[in-house]
Amino acid sequence: GQNIDQPTEMTATEGAIVQINCTYQTSGFNGLFWYQQHAGEAPTFLSYNVLDGLEEKGRFSSFLSRSKGYSYLLLKELQMKDSASYLCAVRPDYGGATNKLIFGTGTLLAVQP
């Protein structure tokens, strides 16, 4: 089966750092994605990991450990506009046949002043 777990909700303070964890158990693995979704809007792509290690993009970084089935999204210098849901998604099909994504339930992050 396919299983992706994330915390349901998190709260953090403006200017701080927050880490959102994601663990997965899937039939295969061909990449892990993080998406941001503001309330009432479409998900937008944040980051992608297919090899172990850290990928950094400005204030956002994402880490992957394939042996542990684990990823995290790190948000630095939090801003009020970072209040959103953060969705972890795994692409299980190797070979790129379908590009199907399996999403976790998302983590609702509330940034407080």
Added chain:
Amino acid sequence: DTAVSQTPKYLVTQMGNDKSIKCEQNLGHDTMYWYKQDSKKFLKIMFSYNNKELIINETVPNRFSPKSPDKAHLNLHINSLELGDSAVYFCASSQDPHMASLLYEQYFGPGTRLTVT
């Protein structure tokens, strides 16, 4: 210059009716998707088309029928609507995923909020 667009944005209808949602992308992508996001915000793949060919068909009632007239359009028709069909439906598109391990990020449309009463 919207990349992925959907119509309508809101759809309120009664049980038993038939309705369609339209999706268009102007990114030149070969692959398009339909997702359903339920009240708990869980986003789940329903269908995917690559160059008008169905390549993903998850366990979805056959009341749902996707149609792709060309690679820039993927419409979703729903027959005999039920209360449980109430959700936000997202269309998405990406490049043709023919190479393993490449990014192929998916671009999502703004969503269609369907309410069945």
